[in-house]
Amino acid sequence: MRVTIYDVADKAGVSIATVSKVINNTGKIRDSTRQKVWNVMKELNYQPSVMASALTGKSTETLGLLVPDISNPFFSELARTIEDRSHEQGLSVIMCSTDDNEEKEKKYLELLQRKQVDGLIIASSFNDRNLLKQLVKQNIPLVMLTQDDPSLGVTCISVDDFSGGFEATSHLLSLGHENIAILAENTSSSKMRIFGSRDAYETFGLTFNDSRIIRTTASVANGKNCLDHILEYNPATTAIFACNDQLAIGVLQRAKERGIVVPDKLSIVGFDNTILAETTVPSLTTVAQPIKEMGSKVVDLILETIKKQVQPKERILYNPELIIRETTSKCR
Structure with a gap:
């Protein structure tokens, strides 16, 4: 059960009113008593920030x-x-x-x-x-x-991020893409989506290459930068799986700026199915979260x-x- 002001008062051997005065820094209370109450609150891990609610009992x-x-x-x-x-x-x-x-x-x-x-x-x-x-x-x-x-x-x-990563990568592999770059964040969800991608490669009897993974934070600008990096260091890439729609849209925008026709020259899959996925040109293939x-x-x-x-x-x-x-x- 949650610790209440009554527990503090009982443990400190003082009245509820005294505890309230300590919390609100009001009234004339001995320094020794004030310190004792604070020590008990600390011992019980009772945060002043939630005390008023506990005192009144109101939602x-x-x-x-x-x-x-x-x-x-x-x-x-x-x-x-x-x-x-x-x-x-x-x-x-x-x-x-x-x-x-x-x-x-x-x-x-x-x-x-x-x-x-x-x-x-x-x-x-x-x-x-x-x-x-x-x-x-x-x-x-x-x-x-x-x-x-x-x-x-x-x-x-x-x-189920694992399943989402598996479905996205399986879709690209089924279309004949093997050199797939993955854009991911440093989050547990991206980690599971990468595991799903790895499993898809194994299912298709192919070898997953960790060097194709680029880790960054979610933004359109970072998606653009990632495509620049891919074209410089792995120009044979034919498809990109971005672990969120923002990165995917950044890739799509940069591809257009560089004259790369999507999906003829580069296929792109995102993740989330936000409202932006339907408004891009061409519209974004993505993994929908409910x-x-x-x-x-x-x-x-x-x-x-x-x-x-x-x-x-x-x-x-x-x-x-x-x-x-x-x-x-x-x-x-």
Whole structure:
């Protein structure tokens, strides 16, 4: 159970009012008593940021959402779905973009706790897992989204990245492409997508070459730079599997700038199936994640966790779907 202000008062041998005065730095209290209360709060891992909520016992009807990059269309679409579903349930959402920065992660977690949110949705990869473990230890309602971490002992919702990588690469191999470059991020999801690609090569009786993997961060600009690198160091490449749509779109734009006809001279597959995938010319072949289903489900689960005050330990894995459009064709 979550530690409450009553536990602090009992452990410190003082009244609840005294603990409240220490928290809010009000009233005349001996320094020794004040220090004793703070020591107990530290011992019980009781954060001042959540104390007001524990004291009043009231719900703020607010959820906290952490994403790595709100400019990424996948996360912006996911956040919109979460907000819409929360609104249907009478809740508000405070969203923070961490930029995969450890300092920002800590800062925003502290902010959300000060705002006394009822529960947290973590869609960011998160560098300092100890911060999340502390939240779990306090039994603060928490659900991981797009990030699967069994060590936390909380519910994780994600897509089957291994299957998605397998389907994307199998599609290209079936078209006769063998020299396929892979653009990936330094994330667990990209890692699983690469494993899926490797398995596809083995299934087709071919050898997977790790030198074809280029690791970068998700942006259109980086997708452009990656194609420049590929054309310089591996000009025999006939296809590219990008582990997200942003990188794929960057490749597509650079190919057009360099006069490379897609898909006649270069086939491209992305991952996510964001709204941008349908608006490119030619339209992007990509692996779809069920964004609306995942966003709605995570809100329903966090509400269930808040209501029952028990941290469930489910692993929900959605199946991705390969959407074949106009950026892939037979290898010529």
